[in-house]
Amino acid sequence: MPETPSPNHGYPGRLFVFEGLDGSGKSTQAALLGKWLQAQGYRVFFTEWNSSELTAATIRRGKKKNLLTPTTFSLLHATDFADRFERKILPPLRAGYVVVCDRYAFTAFVRDAARGCDPAWVRNMYSFAPRPDCVFYFRVPVAVTLQRKVASRLKINYYEAGMDLGLSDDVEDSYQRFQTRLKQEYERMVKTDQFTVIDSSRSVETIQQQLRGIVRPILENFPMATRLMHDSG
Amino acid sequence: MTVGSTYGTRLPGLPDHALPGKLIVIEGADGSGRTTEVVLLREWLEVEGHAVVDTGLRRSTLVAEEIDRAKQGHTLGATTMALLYCVDFADQLENKIIPALAAGSTVLADRYIYTLMARAVVRGASRDWARELYAFAIQPDLVVFLEARPEILLHRAIAKYGSLDYWESGMDLSLSRDLFESFFAYQDRLSKEFAWVGAEYGFHRVDANRVPEKVHEDVRALVAPLYSGKGSRAPPRAPLSRPRRPTASA
Numbered sequence: 317m318p319e320t321p322s323p324n325h326g327y328p329g330r331l332f333v334f335e336g337l338d339g340s341g342k343s344t345q346a347a348l349l350g351k352w353l354q355a356q357g358y359r360v361f362f363t364e365w366n367s368s369e370l371t372a373a374t375i376r377r378g379k380k381k382n383l384l385t386p387t388t389f390s391l392l393h394a395t396d397f398a399d400r401f402e403r404k405i406l407p408p409l410r411a412g413y414v415v416v417c418d419r420y421a422f423t424a425f426v427r428d429a430a431r432g433c434d435p436a437w438v439r440n441m442y443s444f445a446p447r448p449d450c451v452f453y454f455r456v457p458v459a460v461t462l463q464r465k466v467a468s469r470l471k472i473n474y475y476e477a478g479m480d481l482g483l484s485d486d487v488e489d490s491y492q493r494f495q496t497r498l499k500q501e502y503e504r505m506v507k508t509d510q511f512t513v514i515d516s517s518r519s520v521e522t523i524q525q526q527l528r529g530i531v532r533p534i535l536e537n538f539p540m541a542t543r544l545m546h547d548s549g
Numbered sequence: 550m551t552v553g554s555t556y557g558t559r560l561p562g563l564p565d566h567a568l569p570g571k572l573i574v575i576e577g578a579d580g581s582g583r584t585t586e587v588v589l590l591r592e593w594l595e596v597e598g599h600a601v602v603d604t605g606l607r608r609s610t611l612v613a614e615e616i617d618r619a620k621q622g623h624t625l626g627a628t629t630m631a632l633l634y635c636v637d638f639a640d641q642l643e644n645k646i647i648p649a650l651a652a653g654s655t656v657l658a659d660r661y662i663y664t665l666m667a668r669a670v671v672r673g674a675s676r677d678w679a680r681e682l683y684a685f686a687i688q689p690d691l692v693v694f695l696e697a698r699p700e701i702l703l704h705r706a707i708a709k710y711g712s713l714d715y716w717e718s719g720m721d722l723s724l725s726r727d728l729f730e731s732f733f734a735y736q737d738r739l740s741k742e743f744a745w746v747g748a749e750y751g752f753h754r755v756d757a758n759r760v761p762e763k764v765h766e767d768v769r770a771l772v773a774p775l776y777s778g779k780g781s782r783a784p785p786r787a788p789l790s791r792p793r794r795p796t797a798s799a
Contacts, residue, residue, distance in 0.1 A: 434685075437685065
C-alpha cells in the first residue's frame with residue numbers, strides 16, 4: 317500500500333502531540349490513545365519530554381545548584397529535544413509509523429517565553445521540528461492543577477514553580493503565578509498553532525472517546541504494522 | 550559596550566549594565582596559528598598594562614564533559630551537536646565573558662560563535678538558523694581571521710599531532726573513507742562557510758601562511774587602535790532580520 321505523506325510535515329508517518337499544564341490529564345490520555353492505536357494494529361512510538369540520557373544529568377545538576385540562566389535552561393532543553401528528535405521521533409516518522417509525543421516543542425515555547433527568552437529566537441531554534449498532524453491541548457484551570465498536585469502529595473519543585481523567576485517566596489503562590497503565565501502562552505498559541513482544544517474537566521472515558529474520534533479520520537488508509545512488514549496475499 | 554550589545558537577541562535575566570572591557574576574537578582553522586597568536590597577544594597586552602582573560606570553545610563547566618563524551622561515542626545527530634556547542638558557549642558567555650568585560654578586562658577568545666556557525670552549516674544546518682541561534686552573542690570589538698592554505702594546515706597538523714584529527718578532518722561527514730581526502734574536502738567546505746560568515750560579521754583577515762612573528766605584527770596593528778581612545782569600535786549592528794521557515798510553529 318502506498319503511504320500518503322502527511323500534509324503537515326511531508327513524512328509518511330503520523331505525529332500526535334499532547335500539550336497542557338502539569339496535572340491537565342494529558343499523560344493519562346496519551347498513554348490510553350497509544351494503547352488503543354496498538355490494539356488497532358498500528359506500531360506506535362511514544363516519547364516524553366526530558367527523557368534523553370544525553371543532558372538529563374546536566375539538567376539535573378544545573379537545576380539542583382540553580383546554575384541555569386533562562387538562556388542556558390532553554391538551550392539545554394532544546395539540545396535534549398534535538399537528541400530525542402533525531403533518535404526517536406524522526407526515524408519512525410520517516411519509516412511510516414505513528415509517533416505520540418507527551419509534550420513537544422510547544423512546551424519549550426511556553427516555558428521559555430515565561431522566563432523572558434525572545435520568542436522568535438526560541439522558535440528558530442526548534443525550526444527543525446516538523447509540524448504535528450494534530451496537537452491536543454488540554455485546557456484546565458490553574459487552580460485545578462494545584463489541587464491535584466496537593467492531593468497527590470507530590471512536592472512542587474523549584475523550576476516547576478518558576479521559583480527562579482522570583483515571582484514569590486512562597487512555593488504555592490509562585491507555582492500559581494508561573495502556571496498562570498504558562499497557560500496564557502498556551503492560550504495564545506491555540507489559534508496560531510492550530511491546537512485542538514480538549515476540555516479536561518470531563519471524565520477520562522469521555523475525553524478518550526473524543527480523541528479516538530479525532531484520530532480515526534487522520535489514520536484512514538494508514539498502513540498497519542503487519543502490512544509494512546509483509547507483502548499481502 | 551553593554552550587555553545589550555548582542556547580535557539582536559536579548560539575554561534574559563541580565564541587567565543591561567556597561568561592559569567597559571574589550572572583546573577580541575581570534576578565529577581560524579586548526580593549524581592557522583591561533584593558539585600561538587593568543588599567547589603572543591596576551592603577553593603583549595599584559596605588558597601594556599591590560600588585564601586579560603582568555604576563553605575558548607568547550608571550556609564551560611556545564612557541558613564540556615557531555616561534549617567530550619559525545620565526541621568519543623560519535624553518536625550524536627548534527628542538530629544535537631550544534632545545540633550542545635551552543636549551550637557550552639552560552640554558559641561561558643554569561644559566566645565568564647560578560648563578568649570579565651564588566652570588570653573592564655580584555656577578553657581574548659580563541660574562537661567564538663563563527664567557528665560554531667561554520668561547523669553547523671557544513672553539517673547541514675541552514676545559515677539563517679545558525680545566525681539566529683547565536684544572535685544572543687555579544688558583538689566583539691575585533692574579529693581577526695587567520696587565513697592559511699589547506700596544504701599549510703595539513704603540514705602543521707602532522708607536525709603537531711603526527712597525524713590528522715578525526716573531527717578536524719570532518720570524518721563524521723563521510724566525505725571520504727580516506728583521512729587525507731576527507732581533510733581537504735572538509736577544509737574546503739569550512740573555508741566556504743568562513744567566507745560567508747566573515748563577510749557578514751566583518752572579519753579582519755590576516756595572512757597566516759607566514760611565520761608567527763609576522764602574523765603577530767599584523768594582529769598588533771589591528772588591536773592597538775582599540776586602546777588609543779579613538780573609538781575604533783564599529784557602530785552597533787541593527788538587529789538581524791528574523792528568518793521564518795515552515796516549522797512546528799508556523
